[in-house]
Structure formats: structure tokens, C-alpha cells
Amino acid sequence: MELSGVSVAVIGLGVSGVAAARLAIAKGADVYVSDTRSEESVAARGADLRVAGASVDLGGHDLERLAGAGVVVVSPGVSPNAPVLRALAGRGQGWISEPEFAARFYAGPLIAVTGTNGKTTTTLLVDHLLRASGVRSLAGGNVGGGLAPPASDLALVDDPPEWYVLEMSSFQLAGVTTFRPRIGVITNLSPDHLDRYDSEEAYYADKGRLFHNADDSSCWVLPAEDEEVDRLVGDAPGKRYYFGQRAGAHAFVADGTFATRISGESEPLSSVEDFPLLGRHNVDNALAAALVARLAGADPEGIADGLRSARALPHRLEPVADRDGVLWVNDSKATNVAATHSALASLDRPGVLLLGGFDKGEDFAGLAEVTNARVRVVLAYGSAGPRVAADLDRGLADTSRAEGSTCGGEGSAGGSMVVELMGSDFAEVVARAAEVARPGDVVLLSPGCSSFDMFESYEERGQRFAQLARGAI
Secondary structure, X not given: OOOOOOEEEEEOOOHHHHHHHHHHHHOOOEEEEEEOOOOHHHHHHHHHHHHHOOXXXXXXXXXXXXXXXXXXXXXXXXXXXXXXXXXHHHOOOOOEEHHHHHHOOOOOOEEEEEOOOOHHHHHHHHHHHHHHOOOOEEEEEOOOOOOOOOHHHHOOOXXXXXXXXXXXXHHHHOOOOOOOXXXXXXXXXXXXXXXXXXXXXXXXXXXXXXXXXXXXXXXXXXXXXXXXXXXXXXXXXXXXXXXXXXXXXXXXXXXXXXXXXXXXXXEEEEEHHHOOOOOHHHHHHHHHHHHHHHHOXXXXXXXXXXXXXXXXXXXXXXXXXXXXXXXXXXXXXXXXXXXXXXXXXXXXXXXXXXXXXXXXXXXXXXXXXXXXXXXXXXXXXXXXXXXHHHHHHHHHHHHHHHHOOOOOOOOHHHOOOEEEEOOOOHHHHXXXXXXXXXXXXXXXXXXXXXXXXXXXXXXXXXXXXXXXXXXXO
16 A cells, blocks of 8 residues: 555554554655643653654644545544544545554455454464464464464564464454455454444454455364354355364364364374363463464464463463462453453352443343352442442343342342442452462452443553552552
């Protein structure tokens, strides 16, 4: 894509917006960047971009300049209902997401990973397995947390890789037009971001934009026996490959061993017991990543080595302390109900669950059964705390009625677990977890909510939890 003399406007000075601006400057564009924010950190990023050659507005947008740009790139943190985007739409000006912009400069094939949960783990596992097999790859996109760069940074690498691997959020997919991965992955689907979307169907529709430019050369890596995913894919062209335990799946577990079967005979990889990541859902992530790596040309021996040498990612079922017989696990990245359900299903010991944060509008009642079976105490905290407690009560009552009896014990609604409503002092929540935990327990931070009522990010929340767990309580 030639940008010399082209006007490129970037809305938002977040990490991806800054990366898009730097890429546009490097490609010779006339760059204008704007953001409604003007606090110190944003101002510092704006000053750096001015030095690099961009025009920058803070505290508002020059609508005339945005409307006259040849390309408008929007950061994923900017809501589609933001006044500036509504104004641009009224003038007939479209916009694209930062990965869409970046991928136009990639010099090799692309692997794109989306889904509701497991995107980051799967993206970085794919990159790890490819590298373990000697295949040059670069990972980036929506990974965040300093674990990988934005998509635009990958376009500025001097020595292009054999494969680009991008994590794609629904917000980023909403702004694609020409985006076409050679291999596309959906890890799973469940409702999320209902604070930003009008319905789960609208959320799924943005995920489905992954398939909009599919052709016969496309490869799709999909969870086996997932009707929602099958509906989303529809009749998109390309070859389908499945991971899971469905008969005929292309990546599966047989006799405790990861295996792939692209065509013909199955290829054993490594023992599931040798895979270091906690949780059964991470077995699915490993199957998806192994299948992608195999399709991208990695050899079975390298994939097996990569599975054995994988490491847990920060804030994703990350053990952070083991004190007095109590294991403390940081799953702060679990920002929706489905992610928390997966974490709970992976527990092999009783525990204390920290559940709450910023209320995104999801129903927590669906957690009641798995929580009641595996957790002794739930500490419902933050702005979502009251609704968490009420939903769990309702879910337990519904389960009891369906079974025709109660579970007994002292928990709310007759269940064996106890739900305690806490406030928004996170140190007090963690201190209470330490008080009620017993030797042999796990204390699990798997909030099922975003962090924005109390923290800047899920990373900050997880780091604070780890600090408290390691001795500040």
C-alpha cells in the first residue's frame, strides 16, 4: 500500500493508535492524530508523535480534517457510538481498525485468532510452537499486557517472518474491509462485551467478519461440535479443520497424548501430563495451536517440544503464591462469565473464589452449579458485587428446584457454598480470602468482570492480587 502524499487520520492515542500513526509516518503519509483525552500520559504520547512528524490534537477532534482524510484508523478503545464516529458516518466517511491497516503492509501470510476466551494463550502458543519448529513467526495484535506488540509494529520489522500471528478482538474485526488470514481460528464463542454491544448476536456478527474475505485457499481452525461457531462460519469458502474430541477431529487427545491428523495417519505429539498450563480449557487451546502450527508447516517433533516448554501467561490461571498449604491463582484475565466457568471447571481442589468488578451486564446465575460444586466461599466484590450475589442465589435456587431437593449445608439458597458480599477495597477482599481459606484450598481470582471500577486494567488487578497473595496480607 502506497501512502506517500496520502492523508491518514488516527483516532485514539492508545497503544494501537500510536503504533498505527508510527507506521503511517514511516510509509510517508501526512498523519493527523486526535484524542478526547489530554491527561499527562496521553500528552506524552502525543508529544512523541509530534516529534516524529504527526499533527496531534488532544481534548477533541478536528472533524473537517478527519472527514477529509484518505484513510481513517480507529483505535479499538473508541466506542462505535462515539460522537466523532457518528459525525463521520453522517458525512459518509468510513474507517478501519488498526490491524486492518497494518495487515496491508505485511510481506507474508497471516494467522488470525479470535473467539471469546483463550485468544491470547492460543495466539502466543501458535507463535511458540512455530518457533520451536524452526518456522520464523511474529505474534502481535490484541495480546496486550506487554506480551506482544500491536499489529502495526510487526509491519515495521526489517526481516519479515514466514508467518504473522495476530490476536483479533471483536472491536478490531468490526473495522476490517480487506483483512484476509490464510489461517483463521475461533477458539470458542459465548456472550461478552454486552456493555458495548446491544445483543450477543451483534457481538457474534463482528466475530464473523473474520470470514468476510474468505476464498478457497482459506483454512479455518474451529472447535468441534460447537453449533454457534458452525452457524457463524456458515458457507464461507475454505477448508475446515477441527480440534476437540469429536470423531474425525484433526487435533485431539488419545490415550493421554496430544495428536494431530491432517490427512491419513494420526501423529502423536507429547503427553498432556507434560503440558505446563493449568486447566482443561488450556488443553483445547493447545490442540488449536498445535493444529494451526501443523497447517503452517511446523513438524510434529518441534510442536511436541513446544508443548512441553510452554509457560503460563500472566493473569491466566497463573499460580502466584503457595502459603501455608493454600495455592493462590491469578486468573484476572477472566473478564467474562464463560472464562470464569472454565477456570472453575479446571479446579481439582476446593477453594475460595473472588468474583466481581465492573458490571458488564452478564448473568452470573449460570455459574451457580459449578461454583456450588467446587467452591466453599465466594467473595462477591466491586460494583458488580450485589448482582453477583443475587444471581448466584437465584441460580442455586433454580438448580435446587430442578433437582427437587436442596444441596444442604449453610450456603445461600440452601447450597453448600457461602456467598459473602464485600465492598470495593481490594486489599480487604484478599485479606478476607486469607481468613476463610484452609490448608489444601485454592484462592482463585477469576472475576468474570472487567476491572474498570477499581483498576486501570486486568493486568493491574492481577498484579495487585499477586502482591497481596505473596505477603502483604
